[in-house]
Structure formats: structure tokens, C-alpha cells
Amino acid sequence: MTETIFKRPKYLKDAVFHYCPGCGHGITHRLVAEVIEELDIADRSICVPPAGCAVLAYDYFDIDVGEAAHGRGAAVATGLKRVLPDRIVFTYQGDGDMAAIGTAETIHAANRGENITTIFINNGTYGMTGGQMAPTTLVGQKSTTTPGGRDTKRDGNPLRLSEMLALLDGTIYIERVSVTSPKNIRAAKKAIKKAFQIQMDRLGYSLVEVLSPCPTNWKMSPVDSCKWIDEYMTKTFPIGVIKDNSENK
Amino acid sequence: MTETIFKRPKYLKDAVFHYCPGCGHGITHRLVAEVIEELDIADRSICVPPAGCAVLAYDYFDIDVGEAAHGRGAAVATGLKRVLPDRIVFTYQGDGDMAAIGTAETIHAANRGENITTIFINNGTYGMTGGQMAPTTLVGQKSTTTPGGRDTKRDGNPLRLSEMLALLDGTIYIERVSVTSPKNIRAAKKAIKKAFQIQMDRLGYSLVEVLSPCPTNWKMSPVDSCKWIDEYMTKTFPIGVIKDNSENK
């Protein structure tokens, strides 16, 4: 008897990802789809994708999807969720989308304690537009707009948005994960599942930040990209639970 | 021989403030003008006033002034300061201006470590537009848009922007003060002076948050307003130094 140990999750459509080889978006998409299947919420979930490499997320997630302008995912999700409080609304956003142009919308949705979930892909770059500096780009890291490497005097410092959000009373659960190894990926899935569960339990705002390789713009192989995350990126962005207030609610 | 112990500072123009009786803007204006005089920087200082009750600050400060759109003071100041690195550039902003519409500009200017100073007037309300809820309005506090009092479920929680800014590597000095008593006012002045000094020493971003009475919109007498700050507002917004990194630079 053949037992299937691993296969494509149900709510991931049968389409080839447009992502580059080794891109963390693919892994994270799959985890989200698995969680949606396991929690059995596909018919009441609504995804708000970003402008960013994941802009075509609707080609992959087999659920209702409503597009947001660049950076405005949290506001769009707020509108959706307030009208449909018993649906599961989540945004999927990049670091440029959330931590640069969407800073205000993100912080205030979190501060209002909107009962939504955010999957926050931190790949330290503007993937879609071709590798410009992101708020999360590491000091010294090269990008097309920091050809000499990020210089704190000129370009400021990597922004730890999750830590800032953790200060807000409206946020319940914030965890930073990475998708650089099977072990980390399993932890990432657990975090994503917990984040959705918190929304299902109506506790408030939950967020999972995913350290995610962008081999193309980092100009590294996928394998080296994962190593680079483990060795360097986690120094600035340590993985682990940043805030968990779910027990107190 | 008559000694003058207290008189109108030199760079405060001879104009009647348009502020309501007991308004904290007046006190803070005077402190800023005193500091500019004491540091002898009037001929190289540039003020960026907000849209807010202090929109007419240029009628009072006798120095160069460049207007910013609502919320964009930090961006305008960034432009000014980058072109004129040896001038003293400061923004004067309200809590609506800075912590609502200007959230992104404020956080990113601070994160870049722009060498500017911000005087941040936290009066827990949108003064100029007639008393709507501000990001800093206390839980339960009434406003024209929270007639039943701020309800965390609907309206979210008071936002402690200064604490969030303190997490950023680019910020050097952040202190919260109040202008509710002569003693507090003297401390406020000290903080403002230090903030300007830090800019003069080119250390980076400095900010003084001023808890400031708005008797009109709080619908309290000026004296009660001061008491209310001391008794209630400081519970959510404790006064004191939030971050001081000036020694390490």
C-alpha cells in the first residue's frame, strides 16, 4: 500500500510559480496553503496579496482574493474584515510593501488590533522591481540603489518592524521564522498555523515574519542564500517568538 | 537697579498667540524660542511647522520657516537638512500630524538617523480640526469621533510613538516631558535644549514629546487640564528620558 507522505496541498492551484529558482515565496505559499487546508477554512478565507513579487498570489491560492495597492494591504484587509468579521482575512506582504510605503497602514491596523493575519516576507530587498534597497536590507548589503552597500549615514538602518509592532497593545502574536531548512520550515508552518488560529479565535492581530531568500537579487545561489540568512540575516533579525499574548486573552 | 528675571524671549515675535486660553502650544513655543536664543542659533535655524493648531508658528518664531503638508514635516526637514547640513532644522508637530498621517515619514526619518530635531506636541486630540480622536487619545477618553469614549475594540489603543522610535538605531535622544507645572516646564526646556544640542553636535535624530493641555477640546479648565495630564495621561505616557544614546556617540 502506497502512503503519500508529501504532496501538493489542496488549495494551491496547479500552476507553475513565476518565482525565480530558490525563491522563498514558493515555500511560504505552500505553507499557507497547507495551513488553510488543515484548518479547513478555504471557503471562508480571503487573501490580500501585495504589489511585490507575490502580486500574482491569486494565480496560486485557490481562494477568494482581493488586490491591494502597494503598501495598503492592511487597510484593504481592515475594510474586508470589518464588513465580514467571521471570515478569515490575511495579507501577504513583502518588506518593501509593509515596512516602507505601508508603514503607517501596517502599524495602525496592528494598533487597532484588527483581527487579521499578516504573512510578512522579509527578503531584504525589493524583489519585484529588481533589487533596490529595502527597509530591511542589512548594513553593508549591496543593492541596485546602494551599489556601495547600505551605508547607515546615507541610507539608515535595517528596520525591525516586527519588534516595533510588538510594542502595540493591539498585537497578539508575532513570530519571526525562516525558510532555510526543513527544520526552520516546519517551525514556520507552525507559526503560520498559530497566527491563523489566533484570528479564528478572534484574539486580534497576528503576524509571521518570514526570512526568505531572494537568490536573484542577492546574486547568490539558492543554497548560499539560505546559508546567508542563517549566518548574517538572523543576526539583525533573530528568529523566534517576538510576542505572544494569546494566553492572556 | 532693576533686574529682569523673566521676559519674552528674543526670537518670539511680538504677536498675540491665536491659541486658546491655557493651551500648551504657547508654553512650548516660548521654550523653543528661549533655547534658540540661548544656543545662539537663530540665524541658522529653520522651523518646519505642522498642519495643526501650530500651523501659524511662523507668525511667532522669528526665524526662517518652511511649511509642510499635514504629516510630512519629517520629509520636508530631511530635504532641507540634507541640502544644508550645517543649519539647524527642526519640526514642530502634533500627535495627529506625526503619529497618524505622518507615521511613515516620522519613523523613516528617525530610522535614517536624520540629524534633525522634532518637538512633538501630544495633546491627545486633533486640536485644529475640532477635537477628533488622535492616535494618542486615552482609552475611554471622549472626542468628537469617539462620543462614547475611545473603545479599544473599535478605535484601537493609544499609540506610544516615542517608545517605538526609541527602538530605531537612528534615534539618539528621546524624552517625554509635560508643561503642567513650573517644575515640569523647566525640565521640558532642558530636554528641548539637549535635543537641539544633539543636532548641533551632529549626533542624529532627537525628539522631545511634550504632553500638552488642550482645554478646549478636553472641555476642561486649563488648571484641570494640567491636573488631568499629571494624573491620567502620564499613566499611559510616562514622562522621562526614553532613550539617550548621546554618550555613546
Add this chain to the structure above:
Amino acid sequence: MITKTAFAGSGGQGVLSMGYILAYAAMRDKKNVTYLPSYGAEVRGGTANCTVCISDEEIASPVASAPDYAIVLNKPSMLKYQGIIRKGGIMLVNSSLVDAKAEREDIEVIYIPANKLALELGSERAVNMIMLGAFAAKTGVTSLESLAGGMSDVLKSKSAGLVDLNKKGIERGAEYALHER
């Protein structure tokens, strides 16, 4: 014909509700009416004012650059409105609060010691109704009945005692304006 009346005083003196009640009175009279409160909070200050236009026809501009009538409850307001009221217009002044006298000769100025009269009626809350009654009596813009009706339209279910006091205020103001000065 269109009449434009301005009301002015400090915040809290019931300036806005005077105008509001006059507007409702005019509605009872089946007139067209517009009510324009002092507009915008971009410049702060201690004063409040509003303008009521009443007409048989459609009303064009609700602004009164030169009002026909003004009811002023404090000195700064008097100083302001005595400057812009139209020639031949009428200004009603609460003389309990305004010690100065108006300087224009080409307008009629009527002094009502409204606070004093109100205290006699038992409450300072009647001050604005006294002024309004005096206004109606002297100008004929509306009737005392319509005013009283307009007042209870506005107050609706609120305290019957207040409605009563206000009614007395309107009458007392009218009486004073017509007979006692």
C-alpha cells in the same frame, strides 16, 4: 424680501442656538431659510457667531457681508458688528455684558440688560431667549409664537421646565424691547 441676521458672542452664551431657533421659527412661517455657523476651526478664538437668512424666495448666498440685524452678546462682537451692519440696520446689545456704547449713527442700537432680566426670571439660562424675543418684537422678522414654536421644535423632548423658562424669556425680552427702554 430677504433678511439676514447675525448672532455673535462668546462660546457658551447660546449664540448658535439663538440662530438655530430663529431658523426653525422661520420654517414654521413657511419661509426659506439658511443658517450658517461661524465656519471652520482653523483660527481659534473666544467668539462664536452665525448668520440666519430668511426669505420668501429661494436664498442665494447664505453669507451676510452686511447683515440687516445683529444680536451681540459681548464687547468684541459689538465692536466687530457695528462695523459691518448695513446702514439702517438694527443692532441688539446685551448691555449687562457690554459696557460701551455703539458709535454708529446710521443704525438703530437697542440695549437690553439681558442678564439682569434673566435673573429676574430665575435663571441666567434665559439670556439668549430674552435677546431673541426682543429681536422678534423690534424687527418683526418672525412672531413670538413662531419663535416659541421653533424653540420647542429644537428642544423637543428636553426638559419641559427649560421650554417654559425660554418661553418666558422670549416674552420678557419682547416686552422690554417694546415698552421698557
Add this chain to the structure above:
Amino acid sequence: MITKTAFAGSGGQGVLSMGYILAYAAMRDKKNVTYLPSYGAEVRGGTANCTVCISDEEIASPVASAPDYAIVLNKPSMLKYQGIIRKGGIMLVNSSLVDAKAEREDIEVIYIPANKLALELGSERAVNMIMLGAFAAKTGVTSLESLAGGMSDVLKSKSAGLVDLNKKGIERGAEYALHER
């Protein structure tokens, strides 16, 4: 007359610099020229391409919906361009990397084992220049001299060794295309 040439392959194969050098060669020929790289990063994928238009007159549209010539360095590119090249056009294929054969009958297809030839010259870096040399020789769009000049214009002060290698590549490609197939 206007000629439109498309270049396509994977990122890193020197596709864009082929087009760039052709454009500079055409400038040396005193022609008008436009160069349009594959445009936009909104959809990701492993391929790169660009289009070069060369003309004696001003150039209108720099887009080639049906290019006259195509130089393809990998299989997906070949599959794509064999579909859109104009009737009677010429496609140059790097047969070292593309095992399949083109299916159209109404275009001329020229197979160049560019990697093999490059290795013979001593470095795989010459692959794109070999293709370019072959292209110039077969189409006459520009001369080998102009190509070599364009190439050194582009590389400027960069390593003389590379300029040399590239020059050899251009010549070798031309030779192969004209005489050895």
C-alpha cells in the same frame, strides 16, 4: 530600410551585451539605432532578451513584433522566436546549447556550435561574440570591423585581453558561418 534583430537566451549568457555591441557598431556605421531590452521585472523567469533596430532613417517603433533576425542562445528562446520571426527572416541558433531543430520552413536557420568554437579559442566567454560575428557575416547588417569597433567602444578601458578574445570570437563566428557549416 530598417532591420530589427532580436537577441535571446538565459540571463548571464551575454545576450544584452550582444545587442548593445551591435547597436554601437551601427552607430559607427552612422546609422540610426534603437536598443530595447526585455522590459520590466514584473514577471520573473530565466530568460533575457533585447531588440536592436537599425535604419538609415529615423526609427519609429523600437519594438519588433516580427523581427527580421533572431539570435537565440537557449531552447526556450528558440521555441519562442521561431514562432514570431518574419517570413524570410534568419535565425541563428547556438547549437551547443540547443539540441532541437527549428520547425519553420519559411525562415533560414543557421546552427552555430558556439560553445565548442569558443572553447577552441580558449574561453567560453567568447560565445556571444561568435554568434554576433556569424550574424554580421550572414546578414550584412554591419561589418566585422564595425562590430569590433563597437565592441571596444562598449568595453572601453576594460581588459585588453578580453577585447582581443572578443575580436577573435567575432572573426571565428563569421568564418564558421560563411565557410564551415
Add this chain to the structure above:
Amino acid sequence: MADKNKGRIKINSELCKGCYLCISVCPKHIIAVSETLNHQGYYPSKSTDSSDDPKCTGCAMCATICPDVAIEVYRD
């Protein structure tokens, strides 16, 4: 300690908006509300220090808190 009693304040009653914060902070209780409106429409505050028995210390607490910079403080 004698010197301490040598203060004197000057309230610009046209600048004053009648917030009465000065009154609330004066340790000597020598500021009060005046009876006459100013041109802005407020009842300004005024010093009630007596020339016979001056109490003002010149501590400037009143001036420090005055939001309208209406108070000047001198020591003679």
C-alpha cells in the same frame, strides 16, 4: 532671605487670555482675576501684591507657566 521678597511682576492684560494657570501656581497667592474684560474678550489676571507688604519673591513660577507670555518678572 530678605532679598527673596523683592520680586515684582507685570501682567500684560491685553496678552492675557484668562487661563488662570498663574493663579494656580503662585506660591504666594498674589494673583487674581481682574474685573474688566480686555479687548480679546477675556478677564485677565492681575497682581494683587501690595506695595505696603510685598509678598512676591520673583520666583517666576507664574511667568514660567503662562502660555501667552503675558507676564514679566523683575527684581528691584
Add this chain to the structure above:
Amino acid sequence: MADKNKGRIKINSELCKGCYLCISVCPKHIIAVSETLNHQGYYPSKSTDSSDDPKCTGCAMCATICPDVAIEVYRD
């Protein structure tokens, strides 16, 4: 422990983009780069597990890290 060796993977070579993360994580080193391009233009990876001496444990590490969901894992 015998059971542990009963894994089997199936790589969809048309989905694969040749990132080789699977190769890097397989504890049994039984995935390798294939020699033929796929239609996307990548050299996909392939299982090199032998049917004679199967090493695959079905641990699914490869599938877990595959960004293109190109790997399915079975246990027979």
C-alpha cells in the same frame, strides 16, 4: 528501523527550477542534477536512488524545502 528505508520521491521535472535546495538537504545524498533541460530552461534535479539498494527514508526534507512544490514523497 527497516521501515525507514521505504521512502520514494517523485520529482516533477517540468515544475523544477533547478535550485538544488533538495540536493543540499537530502541526508542520503540521493538527489542529483539531471543532464537535460526542461521546458522552462532549467536542469531539473532527479532522484538517484537505486531500486537495488534504496536509501530514501521518506523523510520529506527535500519536498519540504522545494520552493516549487515539485517533489512528492511516498512510502510503499
Add this chain to the structure above:
Amino acid sequence: MTEKVLMSGNHVIGEAAVRAGCSFYAGYPITPQNELTEYMAGAMAKLDDGTFIQAESEIAAINMLIGASMAGARVMTSSSSPGISLKQEGISFLSALELPAVIVNCMRGGPGLGNIAPSQGDYFQATRGGGHGDYRNIVLGPASGQEICDLVTKAFDYADEYLTPVMILLDGMMGQMMEPVVFPEYRDISTLPEKTWKIDGAKGRPRRVIKSLLLDVNVEEAHNWKLVRRYEQIKDKIQMAESYKTSDAKLTVIAYGIAARIAKSAVDRAREEGIKAGLLRPVTLWPFPERSLREAASNNTEFLVYEMSTGQMIEDVRLSLNGSSRIHFHGRPGGPVSTPADIYEQIKKYYPR
């Protein structure tokens, strides 16, 4: 509420919206429309399913509207000139996404921070689309409290019918002024056609995607032309204008909103003096009531366009008349409100002799 109530324009908008079934409002304070935001704070709290959000910015507000409209609610936001500028990206998105929404612009003096006085300087922005790309929005310009009520009611229906944002364009004075208004009954929105495009979870139906990213240029082009066809339909169906004494007019004033009211008195005054003046008041600003203009022009009148701006609507007047008539202009930008006497002078000045 069939009785007359005295209400400010801002409050009328709020009450009319609630009665039209609006259950979602997001906005950000700005003078001179704060009373509307405040009204909605109270009104939404009274509804079972009402949502009021004081957004962190105008941008957040318009994007919340996008979400709420996607979810199927009747939605509204409001602001004034600078705040409306900030909403332009969102308005372009709403238009592209074919989402119904009502947007109120209570104009103030500009450009820049300007002032809070009545102005009509945002006509271009409203009617030409201040955002990017090819789109048009229905723009309605009420001139009285009652008309505000009526047009807001219509706005929600138009938005749903034509799947487009609808803008109510008025000035600060219209927003502040109180006039007597009679409101319609509450709308039972459960009787409205179902929104078959909304996203509320794919339960028992294929999933839906609402998006404006159309990477295939042919698909984007088709979408653009689809919108154009809808706009043509709107142009055909909902042009509205008030004609006043135009049939024999030799000079027809064209003005909208508060400016038209002032002009009307001026026209009356002129008529009293034997001057054949008339007034044509566009009620729909987009679509512009070209038909009414052409009809008026066929009576051989000259036109005087009066705007509280340096001249924006006048382009629509010119485009409508296409050279057939003489057109004069009187503008008062930045806040000053003309009196009927002023406009009467202008009428005399331009009256054809």
C-alpha cells in the same frame, strides 16, 4: 422623517448615506467637512452592522473603502481638497477594480494648504480623474441641502449600478450651511440586486478574484474599452442640469453648486431690469450636461461661465459648444464669495448689445 429638519450640508450627507444603506465609513478629519466624519461616527455606532473608522490618513481611508466595497458593503468616505489629492491612487484603483463607493469632496481654497473658504478649484481633479490611467467618475454638484440629500441617495445607486466611485463635489459653505431638508425612508438594502462579484469566501461557489493588475496588454486594453463603453452609457443616461429662464435668454450664466445659487439671484435681478439673463446649472459635472448646453445654445444666447476658480468647468462648456457660441468667464478663486450684486454687474458687463 417626512418632516423638514434643519441640517448642515455635512450632516445631510451623513443622514442621507445612512438611509441609503451605507454601512461603512472611513475618513480622516479635515476642515470643512469634519461634521460629516463626526456624524458618521455616531450614526454607524447605532447600526447593527455599521462600521466607522477614523483612519490614520486619507490614504488608509480610501483603501479601507476598497476592502469594504469588495466585501459588498455600501461605503463612503469624505475629505476636502488636500485629502482628496491623497486619495487619487485609491480612486484610480476603485475605478479599475469596478468597485462602487461614494466619495465626498467638500472643497476648500487651494492649491497647497490654502484655506478653508468655499472654493471650486478641484473641478478638474474630480471630472478628469486626478489619478492615473483612463477612467472617469460620476461627479454630482448639489446646490442646496435638499439636493445634497437627493444626490447622495442617487450616488449610492449609481455606484452600484455602474460599478464606479461616485463623487459628491461641494464646497465648504454648502457643507456648513444649514437648510431645511426632507429625507427619504430608510433603504432596505437586502432588496437590492446581489453583488455577484463580491468576495466573502468561496463557500459553495467558484472562488473570485478582484484585481486590476492586467499584465497582458490586450486584456488591459479590453478592460479600458469596457470602461469607456460604460462611461458612454452613463453619459447617455444621467446628464442632469437645471435650466432657469433660459428659453429667451440672451446671456446664460453657467455655474454649479453654491455659485449657481448666487447667480440665480443675479439673474432675477437682471430680469427685473429687463435684461434677458438665464441660468444653466450643471447638476452632473461628469457626465457634463452637454445636451442641455447645446439646447440652450440653439436659442442663440451668449454664455457667462461663473466659477469659484480661475476657470476649469469652462473647458467643458467650450467642449460642449464646440465654437458655436460666445463664452465669457468670471472667476473668483481661493475663497471669496461673490454676492448676487457682483454677478449682476458681470451680467451687465457681458450682456450682448
Add this chain to the structure above:
Amino acid sequence: MTEKVLMSGNHVIGEAAVRAGCSFYAGYPITPQNELTEYMAGAMAKLDDGTFIQAESEIAAINMLIGASMAGARVMTSSSSPGISLKQEGISFLSALELPAVIVNCMRGGPGLGNIAPSQGDYFQATRGGGHGDYRNIVLGPASGQEICDLVTKAFDYADEYLTPVMILLDGMMGQMMEPVVFPEYRDISTLPEKTWKIDGAKGRPRRVIKSLLLDVNVEEAHNWKLVRRYEQIKDKIQMAESYKTSDAKLTVIAYGIAARIAKSAVDRAREEGIKAGLLRPVTLWPFPERSLREAASNNTEFLVYEMSTGQMIEDVRLSLNGSSRIHFHGRPGGPVSTPADIYEQIKKYYPR
């Protein structure tokens, strides 16, 4: 650099800006103009006093420009359609504050997120002012790499001379395409007239205030009319258009930017076939080259407006001609690029018989 270099439109803008003395750039990535942002990152780093800021958003970028322009620098920002929508409040402020600035819009398909293909859908936004209030900006529409260089150079001078933002309006293809360009010498900006209005600290002079809040309506009105007078002056002085074979044309194509290039080939093709076609290419989009249009119209031609939109510039054509000529339209919105053959077909279709 008098030699020809092959450069993309985006890079040409950057290089021309640097040579014109631009020392401050703030921008935010968006396709299809990223190469310009990236170019400026490198170029500003090479200057002693150059500033490049990758802003946190388009809004931050335009407001940084406001500050830097107040301080006296020559400043530039760039974006593409959705990002330009976000800058509308800032552009209104720049205009009100009378601050020079150069703003590049490398248009893409819209509305909404749209696509990154070449498009001309933002013409209204650029020429009518997508922001609030009465203002106009100079808008330049280059059609080749060399013209990009020339117009960017001019843009900085116009901005300083007329104290206004100047927009360079081009499409994604113009931004991406490389053509040979000859650049002018570096401008020594110390030779330019002093900016007597800038704020840099009141040392040895009375302090200065730069503001747009004009609470007194009469002051605001006067400011508005002052701007209008300046706009009239601009209209008078800088209308630019290219006329190609128009003198005897029976059908004159009107198109700008890349569309005009395509049309030019079509015109040539038509001439070969004996069809008297011509091309009139507006170079200044605001002020619109009315004079050139009227002159062309006096030769008794019909017009065919070709836009990569559903029809926006056509309004300016109509306004310029005011009913004097027949005007036809061909539009391709949302990204598809016509070939000369397509336009040739359109010429044949509309050619008067």
C-alpha cells in the same frame, strides 16, 4: 561628452539632470523607471554635494523635494503612474509654494495596478493638475533619447525661471529604450541667478517664510491670479511642437511621445502612396501648442488624434481648434503599441475624400 553614447531614456534623464546641476534626488522604486532611480543613486554619490534618498514612499519623496527645493537645490524625483498619483498633494503644494522641481512620470498602463507596458493614460493628470486647487505645471513630452536630454535640461531652467514644478511625461518604452545621445556640458549652477526666496537661515537678512496657508481669502485669490498671470506668460513663451509635412496635409495626425514616432513612419508610408498626410507633434503638452494647431488648421486639414489612451489630449485639440476642423480619434489604451502599418490604416480610414 560631445560624443554619442547609447543610453536608455531613464539613464538619459539622470545624466541630463546631473549636468543641469541637479544635486538632490529622492524617489521610490517602480517599474518602468527603476533604472533612473538607480542611476541617480550612483550619480549623486559622485557629487560633493549630491543627495540621493531612496524614500520610504512616493509621498515622502515629493515632500523631501519640497524641503530640498526650499533650501535652494535643483531637485528631481521620478515615478510611474500609481506613484505619481500619490504625489498629487505634494505637486499641488510645490505649485502653491512656487518651488522649482522636476518630476518625471514614466507612464505605465492603468488605471489601478495595470501593467508596465507603454501608455499615455496620465495626460489629464499631468496637464490638468491631478492635485487640488487652481494650478498648472509645465509638461514636456519627449519623443527620442536626444530630446529627453534636451527637455530635461530645459526643464530645470523653466522650473527656476517660472518657479514651478515641471513634469517630464514619457512612457515606459521611452524610458527603457536606448538611443544615441549627445549630452551638453555640465552646468555651473553658481552662475545662475540667486534664489532670493530660499530659506537657509536668516543670517544677515530678514527671515523668510515659505507657506501656502493663506487664510485671508483675498490674499489667496490674489495668489491664484498671480499664478494665472505666470501661466499666461508661460503659454506665451514656451509652446513647442514639431510640424512634419503639414503644409499641404489633408489629414494631420496629432500625437506625442512614442506614439508620434510611430505616426511619423505611418505618415511617410502614406506620402509614398500619394496620401497627403502630415504630423503635428506637441512637445509641450502644457502649455498645449495651440498656435501650431491653429496654423495647421488654417491649411484646411482634418485631424487624426492618436493617443495610447482612450482619448485625453483630444480635448486640448478640440479646445485649440474650437470647432474649426474635423477631428478623428484613434486610441490604444493599456499597453498595446501600434505599428506604423496600423496607423497607416487609420490614416487611410479617416483620409478625407
